[in-house]
Amino acid sequence: MVDPEERRARYVTNSDGAPPLPPPGGYRGARRTPDPAAVAVQNAVATSETPKQPANAVGWIALVSGILFAVILLGTFLAGGTDTIYGVTMLALQLLVLGVAIAALVTRRGRRLGAVALSIALLFNTATVGAMGAVQTSASGSYEGQKTEEQKHEEAYPGVKGTPNSDILAQPSLEEVRESSEATLADIRERLSDEFGYTWTQAGDEDLRPERNGYGGESLLVQYTSAKWGTNEPIRDHDRKLEVMDVIDDVLAEHDMWGIISLNDASSGLDESMLEKLYGSADPRSQDVWEWYSDDYPGPRRFYATIYDTSHDETGDFTASREAQAARTGEPVEGLQIMFLAPELLSDADRAEFEQKLQDYPGY
Incomplete structure (x- = not known):
């Protein structure tokens, strides 16, 4: 009987019982695992040797x-x-x-x-x-x-569709409206300064905007907007506001304007919700804005007097909007503002050209 220790030592120290070595060159048909490095080198060489095909x-x-x-x-x-x-x-x-x-x-x-x-x-x-x-x-x-030739022709129309050319030629010119508007504004400032001691700031210059002719082009007419003038002092007392408007009404009457009317109370025909939206309240005593209006119908002049009062601003939004506006234009945050606006005015310098061009538009 072979001792177990002897048998274990024989397998450890000798080759007895181990599988035989493969023949030289290996067994026939045996699969071999290629060396990855060698394969990479072969592929790189093959790629470098393959010419690139040009685009077709x-x-x-x-x-x-x-x-x-x-x-x-x-x-x-x-x-x-x-x-x-x-x-x-x-x-x-x-x-x-x-x-x-x-x-x-x-x-x-x-x-x-x-x-x-x-x-x-x-x-x-x-x-x-x-x-x-x-x-x-x-x-x-x-x-x-x-555009057709007819459309191009209409586009050059010198007047405004729907406005008779006879009315345009009969109404005051741009220069006349400018002169009368500036004179009226000067008289209003003088009277209010004399009676209440107000001082004034001009907010911007006049503006002339070309009027559209209603056919897709610009006419020879312009819309005139005067410079705005504002008091440097706030006007917050309700009775004082009414007194200011009375003085303005007197001056406008001297310059052939109709009586000034309020746009911010019930007499304007607006309901309470609209008054609150436009002026901050339906009650003139607690409104942020007062707006009054006059004109010289059938003339072109339109006059606006507006009082801004931040003392009723509970949220601060109105005050912030006025401060932003003042920063843009230089106008006072509070107080009275006065201005004129007149649409569809013909300048004396353009009158001859206007009449000449009208000859190409019979029946317009």
């Missing part, structure tokens, strides 16, 4: 057509041809470019250039460039491509 003709055609289409669109946009951009021809060209780009994408050698062509087509197309052209056309008002 379809890829180049897609790229060139995409660039040419983008150049055509931008040229049309810069020339102001918004209508041409949205035309049938441009849409057909865009579909053609898109089709060529997609055709290049499905080919292995043209895929890269096809992708570039498709990117150009997505960036420069009738939608994006046409939108820019529409914005430019809207800002400049140049819609020549869609």
Whole structure:
């Protein structure tokens, strides 16, 4: 009987009982695991030795057509041809470019250039460039491509649609309205200064805005807005406000204006909710704003007297808005403001041209 310790020592120290060694060169048909480093080197060498295939003709055609289409669109946009951009021809060209780009994408050698062509087509197309052209056309008002000769003729009408030209020629000129308005404002300031000691600040200069003629163009008429004048002192007492308006009413009567009326109380015809929205309250005694009005109908002059009073502002919102307005215009935060407005005025300098152009518009 073999001792177990002896048998264990025999397997540890000797080769007795171990599997036989493989024959030289290994067993036939045995699979071998390649060295990963060697495989990487072989692949790199094979890749470096394989020549790169140039892009095919379809890829180049897609790229060139995409660039040419983008150049055509931008040229049309810069020339102001918004209508041409949205035309049938441009849409057909865009579909053609898109089709060529997609055709290049499905080919292995043209895929890269096809992708570039498709990117150009997505960036420069009738939608994006046409939108820019529409914005430019809207800002400049140049819609020549869609206008008939009759529309272009009406666009140059010197008057205002719905206003008889005889009334325009018969009413005071811009220069006359300016002179009478400035004189009236000066008299109002003088009377209120004499009676109540108010001092004044001018908020901005007069403004002249061209009037639209109702046919898509500008007339030769302008809207006149005088400079605003405001008291440097606040006016908060209800009775004092009424006294101020009485003085203004007297001066307006001396300058051939109708009696001044209140727009901020129930006599104006506005309901309480609207009065609260416009003036801060339906009760004139607690309103943030007083607004009174007069005109010289059938003349063009319109007069506005407005009193701003922050003493009734419980939330602080009205005060903040007035302070912001004062920062923009330089006007006082509180107190009285007076101004004139007159629409559809013809300057003496434009009268001859106005009458000359009217000869091309019989019956207007």
